[in-house]
Amino acid sequence: AQKITQTQPGMFVQEKEAVTLDCTYDTSDPSYGLFWYKQPSSGEMIFLIYQGSYDQQNATEGRYSLNFQKARKSANLVISASQLGDSAMYFCAMREGADSWGKLQFGAGTQVVVTP
Amino acid sequence: ETGVTQTPRHLVMGMTNKKSLKCEQHLGHNAMYWYKQSAKKPLELMFVYSLEERVENNSVPSRFSPECPNSSHLFLHLHTLQPEDSALYLCASSQDPRQNEKLFFGSGTQLSVL
Numbered sequence: 001a002q003k004i005t006q007t008q009p010g011m012f013v014q015e016k017e018a019v020t021l022d023c024t025y026d027t028s029d030p031s032y033g034l035f036w037y038k039q040p041s042s043g044e045m046i047f048l049i050y051q052g053s054y055d056q057q058n059a060t061e062g063r064y065s066l067n068f069q070k071a072r073k074s075a076n077l078v079i080s081a082s083q084l085g086d087s088a089m090y091f092c093a094m095r096e097g098a099d100s101w102g103k104l105q106f107g108a109g110t111q112v113v114v115t116p
Numbered sequence: 117e118t119g120v121t122q123t124p125r126h127l128v129m130g131m132t133n134k135k136s137l138k139c140e141q142h143l144g145h146n147a148m149y150w151y152k153q154s155a156k157k158p159l160e161l162m163f164v165y166s167l168e169e170r171v172e173n174n175s176v177p178s179r180f181s182p183e184c185p186n187s188s189h190l191f192l193h194l195h196t197l198q199p200e201d202s203a204l205y206l207c208a209s210s211q212d213p214r215q216n217e218k219l220f221f222g223s224g225t226q227l228s229v230l
Contacts, residue, residue, distance in 0.1 A: 004158070035218065043204060045221035091159070103172065104219065106159040 003027065004092050004107035012113050013082050020067070021077040021110050023092030033095045034075040035104065036066065040088040048090075051075055079112075087114045119143040122207050122222035129197065130230050137192040137225045139207030146211060148190040149219065150182060153204040165190060197229045 005024045013019040025034065036048040051059045051066045059066040067076040079086055089111050093104040120141045129135050141148060150162040164172035165184040179201075181193040190207055204226050208219040 002158075037221075043206075043224040043226070045206060045208070045219075047218040047220065050218055093159075103161050103164070103174075104159070108156075108158050 002107075003096075003105045004094055006092055006107035006110050008110045009108070010111040010113070012115055013086075015084060015114055015116050016081055018078060018080045019082055019112065021079070021090050021092075021112070023075045023077065023107060025073050025075060025092070025094050027073075027094065027096050029096045031097055034066070034068070035093040035095070036064070036075075036077045037091045037093060037106075038086075038088045039091060039109070045091070049077065082114045084114050084116065087112060120207055120209055120220050120222035122205075122225050124225055125223065126226045126228075128228045128230065129194070131197060131199070133197075134193070134195040136194065137205055137207075137227075139190040139192075139222055141188055141190075141207075141209040141220070143209055143220060144211075145209040145220070146187055147209060148184060148187070149208040149210075150190065150192055151206040151208060151221075153206055153224070155203070159206070162192075194227075197227075199229050202227055202229045 003026050007022050032053045034051045038046045038048055049059050049061045049064045049066050051068045058068050063080045065078045089109045091109045092107040095104050123138045147166045149164050152160045152162055161174045162176045163182045168184045168187055179196050183191040204224040206221050206224045208221045210217040210219050
């Protein structure tokens with residue numbers, strides 16, 4: 001069964017606007033971590049932001065923030081003030097358990113295109 | 117400059133060929149990973165090495181053979197591949213695989229099997 005669901009295959013956003021990328025997850029493990037990665041056309045996966053299941057505050061990293069709603073099992077990424085360089089695929093990923101040997105489970109991704 | 121370097125960037129091989137993918141990390145990390153990214157499928161974990169010891173083999177066919185000679189280098193040896201093995205192969209590293217450490221990825225090797 002799919003553990004990470006990203007329902008938006010693609011979206012357009014205008015430069016300087018904010019965009020929210022949806023991510024829902026499925027786990028029964030109380031200890032887990034949620035990650036967002038960006039993959040530009042060059043192929044490299046770039047880490048953006050991390051949220052631990054026990055973290056009380058929503059994670060923020062510069063223009064990126066994670067809207068963590070634990071009861072709904074959602075971890076949406078918000079990109080504020082979009083830039084042309086934000087055009088890329090965005091992947092939500094989850095690591096279950098405290099001893100999971102780096103096993104990240106990825107969603108299918110959302111293609112974001114930022115327009116001038 | 118990325119901390120994780122993969123070579124080659126692109127590889128085309130026949131089903132009877134033998135080739136190797138190389139990954140090198142310059143971050144002083146203890147764990148290295150191989151992931152496979154196929155078209156229209158989520159990334160799949162293939163192998164995990166921690167301190168040069170393989171700790172995870174995610175049901176990968178034996179035509180893929182990993183090698184980790186030291187904590188900075190990781191190889192993926194390929195032989196008698198199938199066309200469905202065509203994909204982007206991503207290498208990653210992290211400081212400690214057992215904690216919620218972020219993974220640092222390379223740019224990948226785009227593999228085409230003819």
